[in-house]
Amino acid sequence: xxxxxxxxxxxxxxxxxxxxxxxxxxxxxxxxxxxxxxxxxxxxxxxxxxxxxxxxxxxxxxxxxxxxxxxxxxxxxxxxxxxxxxxxxxxxxxxxxxxxxxxxxxxxxxxxxxxxxxxxxxxxxxxxxxxxxxxxxxxxxxxxxxxxxxxxxxxxxxxxxxxxxxxxxxxxxxxxxxxxxxxxxxxxxxxxxxxxxxxxxxxxxxxxxxxxxxxxxxxxxxxxxxxxxxxxxxxxxxxxxxxxxxxxxxxxxxxxxxxxxxxxxxxxxxxxxxxxxxxxxxxxxxxxxxxxxxxxxxxxxxxxxxxxxxxxxxxxxxxxxxxxxxxxxxxxxxxxxxxxxxxxxxxxxxxxxxxxxxxxxxxxxxxxxxxxxxxxxxxxxxxxxxxxxxxxxxxxxxxxxxxxxxxxxxxxxxxxxxxxxxxxxxxxxxxxxxxxxxxxxxxxxxxxxxxxxxxxxxxxxxxxxxxxxxxxxxxxxxxxxxxxxxxxxxxxxxxxxxxxxxxxxxxxxxxxxxxxxxxxxxxxxxxxxxxxxxxxxxxxxxxxxxxxxxxxxxxxxxxxxxxxxxxxxxxxxxxxxxxxxxxxxxxxxxxxxxxxxxxxxxxxxxxxxxxxxxxxxxxxxxxxxxxxxxxxxxxxxxxxxxxxxxxxxxxxxxxxxxxxxxxxxxxxxxxxxxxxxxxxxxxxxxxxxxxxxxxxxxxxxxxxxxxxxxxxxxxxxxxxxxxxxxxxxxxxxxxxxxxxxxxxxxxxxxxxxxxxxxxxxxxxxxxxxxxxxxxxxxxxxxxxxxxxxxxxxxxxxxxxxxxxxxxxxxxxxxxxxxxxxxxxxxxxxxxxxxxxxxxxxxxxxxxxxxxxxxxxxxxxxxxxxxxxxxxxxxxxxxxxxxxxxxxxxxxxxx
Numbered sequence: 001x002x003x004x005x006x007x008x009x010x011x012x013x014x015x016x017x018x019x020x021x022x023x024x025x026x027x028x029x030x031x032x033x034x035x036x037x038x039x040x041x042x043x044x045x046x047x048x049x050x051x052x053x054x055x056x057x058x059x060x061x062x063x064x065x066x067x068x069x070x071x072x073x074x075x076x077x078x079x080x081x082x083x084x085x086x087x088x089x090x091x092x093x094x095x096x097x098x099x100x101x102x103x104x105x106x107x108x109x110x111x112x113x114x115x116x117x118x119x120x121x122x123x124x125x126x127x128x129x130x131x132x133x134x135x136x137x138x139x140x141x142x143x144x145x146x147x148x149x150x151x152x153x154x155x156x157x158x159x160x161x162x163x164x165x166x167x168x169x170x171x172x173x174x175x176x177x178x179x180x181x182x183x184x185x186x187x188x189x190x191x192x193x194x195x196x197x198x199x200x201x202x203x204x205x206x207x208x209x210x211x212x213x214x215x216x217x218x219x220x221x222x223x224x225x226x227x228x229x230x231x232x233x234x235x236x237x238x239x240x241x242x243x244x245x246x247x248x249x250x251x252x253x254x255x256x257x258x259x260x261x262x263x264x265x266x267x268x269x270x271x272x273x274x275x276x277x278x279x280x281x282x283x284x285x286x287x288x289x290x291x292x293x294x295x296x297x298x299x300x301x302x303x304x305x306x307x308x309x310x311x312x313x314x315x316x317x318x319x320x321x322x323x324x325x326x327x328x329x330x331x332x333x334x335x336x337x338x339x340x341x342x343x344x345x346x347x348x349x350x351x352x353x354x355x356x357x358x359x360x361x362x363x364x365x366x367x368x369x370x371x372x373x374x375x376x377x378x379x380x381x382x383x384x385x386x387x388x389x390x391x392x393x394x395x396x397x398x399x400x401x402x403x404x405x406x407x408x409x410x411x412x413x414x415x416x417x418x419x420x421x422x423x424x425x426x427x428x429x430x431x432x433x434x435x436x437x438x439x440x441x442x443x444x445x446x447x448x449x450x451x452x453x454x455x456x457x458x459x460x461x462x463x464x465x466x467x468x469x470x471x472x473x474x475x476x477x478x479x480x481x482x483x484x485x486x487x488x489x490x491x492x493x494x495x496x497x498x499x500x501x502x503x504x505x506x507x508x509x510x511x512x513x514x515x516x517x518x519x520x521x522x523x524x525x526x527x528x529x530x531x532x533x534x535x536x537x538x539x540x541x542x543x544x545x546x547x548x549x550x551x552x553x554x555x556x557x558x559x560x561x562x563x564x565x566x567x568x569x570x571x572x573x574x575x576x577x578x579x580x581x582x583x584x585x586x587x588x589x590x591x592x593x594x595x596x597x598x599x600x601x602x603x604x605x606x607x608x609x610x611x612x613x614x615x616x617x618x619x620x621x622x623x624x625x626x627x628x629x630x631x632x633x634x635x636x637x638x639x640x641x642x643x644x645x646x647x648x649x650x651x652x653x654x655x656x657x658x659x660x661x662x663x664x665x666x667x668x669x670x671x672x673x674x675x676x677x678x679x680x681x682x683x684x685x686x687x688x689x690x691x692x693x694x695x696x697x698x699x700x701x702x703x704x705x706x707x708x709x710x711x712x713x714x715x716x717x718x719x720x721x722x723x724x725x726x727x728x729x730x731x732x733x734x735x736x737x738x739x740x741x742x743x744x745x746x747x748x749x750x751x752x753x754x755x756x757x758x759x760x761x762x763x764x765x766x767x768x769x770x771x772x773x774x775x776x777x778x779x780x781x782x783x784x785x786x787x788x789x790x791x792x793x794x795x796x797x798x799x800x801x802x803x804x805x806x807x808x809x810x811x812x813x814x815x816x817x818x819x820x821x822x823x824x825x826x827x828x829x830x831x832x833x834x835x836x837x838x839x840x841x842x843x844x845x846x847x848x849x850x851x852x853x854x855x856x857x858x859x860x861x862x863x864x865x866x867x868x869x870x871x872x873x874x875x876x877x878x879x880x881x882x883x884x885x886x887x888x889x890x891x892x893x894x
Contacts, residue, residue: 008059020084020102030063038062070110077108080193101246105193106169114299118165121237123173125230133158134230136238137165142350143252149231163189163269174199204229207236215256223258251357254546265312266656274659292593295566297344301559312639321393322641328392329565335386346372349552353545363421363430370413373406401554425534428527439529446522479516480506568643576638576649583608588647591630601764613720616730617771618751623764628695628728658684659695694727709733737770
């Protein structure tokens with residue numbers, strides 16, 4: 001194919017310069033896509049494809065108007081594409097184009113999602129003291145920038161951080177790009193786009209220089225990461241990537257925040273899913289904890305509340321500060337609602353700051369910033385005028401923002417901008433009269449010229465006597481005088497006809513031509529002056545980005561605290577006592593989400609060092625899982641600074657919450673239920689400390705009964721004697737309840753049920769001691785299992801309880817039935833073929849129409865004898881497993 005020239009050739013040349021997935025190039029009033037990019041965009045966004053000829057060849061072409069580019073780019077980026085934008089500029093020879101920015105999932109400013117949008121870098125670095133992981137997270141829409149360093153042995157913690165921050169885009173360091181295991185695990189936990197950024201950006205020396213250059217020479221020391229090469233490498237790579245994509249938001253990244261593992265409660269990805277913090281097990285937002293407690297009225301407040309839930313704190317001082325603010329807000333209903341009503345008019349200042357620094361903010365954005373800055377004193381006054389709020393930490397939170405500077409900037413913006421600016425910044429009408437003397441002079445001349453044009457029809461009618469005369473303007477004819485055809489014979493000689501219409505004619509006169517040229521000159525001058533003034537104003541706002549961010553974060557915190565107060569009041573939640581002790585005492589606790597849709601039965605819970613491990617038994621569907629989850633959620637809520645769903649609660653600060661509940665979607669990824677169960681159990685056994693809270697539901701159920709009991713037994717022993725953390729352990733293996741007799745810190749509780757006249761009622765009340773029944777057959781009945789199956793299940797269960805024989809019923813396939821009977825008391829089998837039902841009732845001597853079964857062989861009899869004599873409760877799990885393997889070998893004749 002002949003090489004393309006002209007616009008297509010320029011496009012293809014620019015495409016070779018970028019590693020972006022798609023390029024769009026400005027051509028006058030349109031942004032065009034050519035070749036494969038045009039085909040791709042047309043398919044993704046339903047654009048029409050035409051053909052562009054170049055040097056004898058034809059190329060697919062699709063385009064969008066300049067003013068409409070943003071939503072199209074947003075749609076492509078949300079689908080995971082990286083889009084390069086080439087803008088047009090004037091040169092001495094005409095037009096030229098160059099790539100000015102690359103919009104990626106992690107650097108996209110125009111997102112319509114109020115949630116945080118992080119760009120992440122993750123690095124594995126080998127240092128003198130071993131390997132470490134460095135993580136950096138930047139939200140270019142708000143200027144948030146956080147870094148941490150973790151031990152490379154704890155890759156699970158790295159994946160947890162990536163799951164929690166949920167970045168839109170991840171930059172893996174050079175050592176991780178070929179680590180298939182890490183990338184596979186990342187893909188399981190995240191939908192982030194993975195971008196292979198230049199390896200040089202991760203080099204520690206270069207990254208250290210870049211971080212110091214951006215944040216200041218002393219910043220690394222002041223935030224405590226001067227020796228953390230891995231964290232610095234990740235931070236430097238993020239800064240380099242944002243700069244190289246050209247999105248212009250680095251100026252909004254003004255504060256580097258380093259955080260450590262000890263600041264937050266460890267919540268791995270499995271726990272966050274199991275507790276349904278931000279979405280349910282089915283992936284729905286509705287029904288999650290966040291959805292339940294979120295009453296925020298601002299986007300920034302919602303983001304902050306979500307972050308609090310996903311990253312609970314361990315600092316008692318901070319938790320008590322939040323609690324005190326929530327408590328004050330719960331008791332001042334009128335002030336609380338005044339504050340929330342005021343905040344409902346707030347815009348997202350953090351994102352407006354980023355738009356200002358990137359040069360994408362328009363007049364409406366700056367007016368929104370002004371209006372939101374003006375809300376700060378209103379909120380502060382509402383707090384100051386209410387004694388209980390004025391004496392609470394809420395007042396301290398508001399003092400963190402510079403009210404004087406905020407008021408000054410708000411006043412400047414109000415003096416500059418009209419109350420309702422246009423959506424573009426190049427067409428004038430942005431500034432108030434009186435803002436700039438030179439602009440005012442141009443406006444005066446422009447208004448005078450327009451007034452001359454507005455009064456021209458009246459003057460001409462008076463002068464000529466023509467009644468059907470008007471003056472108008474369009475793009476084709478400019479300004480013109482229009483006269484009805486019935487009076488065209490009366491027009492003066494100086495009228496120059498320019499167009500004939502069906503019922504009228506259009507004319508111009510020298511004075512009109514001259515005035516038109518004057519108006520056009522003045523309009524162009526006015527637009528140019530306003531654009532220059534606006535760029536200057538936007539730059540001054542960008543210089544105040546830290547102020548906008550501080551005010552935005554302050555208002556967001558007030559909103560989040562007020563949201564917690566609203567939920568506490570509406571749902572009768574109480575303020576928990578948060579301590580440094582080991583006690584977890586919950587009086588009449590409830591599940592924060594379940595209580596919204598059911599008449600909830602509250603339950604108590606008490607745990608401490610002497611009662612640290614609770615074995616929870618009870619029927620299926622009776623509420624065991626809910627009871628355990630509510631304990632975890634009450635602990636989590638207390639460590640966000642929230643009130644909790646209980647009459648009263650004392651919560652000793654935990655360093656981590658770990659759960660093992662269900663297999664979720666890992667089966668679709670090729671891992672068995674049991675493998676997932678064991679991997680999650682392994683993570684807990686390796687990660688939990690004596691200060692953790694562990695929730696385990698049905699450990700061992702994914703394998704054979706003996707294996708399951710043995711693993712569950714060993715897990716109870718290990719956690720209760722080695723880790724010694726607070727643990728709730730639900731099980732159907734009633735054998736485990738005996739551990740309460742031999743392990744000091746293990747206690748039994750059960751969910752009670754009432755049985756009378758064959759009917760079972762789940763009381764959903766938790767009581768001390770083990771249960772003696774599972775009521776599985778009753779649950780099967782409730783679940784709609786066919787009645788014959790339920791009746792047969794009950795019959796088998798009754799025989800098992802009475803140690804009677806159980807007959808195995810089946811079909812011979814020839815119209816008859818066959819049965820095998822196992823007598824639990826004698827250990828003998830009997831079989832019958834082509835027979836009527838065998839009625840043995842456990843009596844091996846009962847007569848039948850079939851042949852009597854023979855007694856078991858000597859090997860089987862010996863195994864059964866040993867089994868009868870074995871005390872399962874007194875046999876260690878490992879020894880029990882070995883014995884089972886020995887019996888299997890004997891029965892197989894090995």
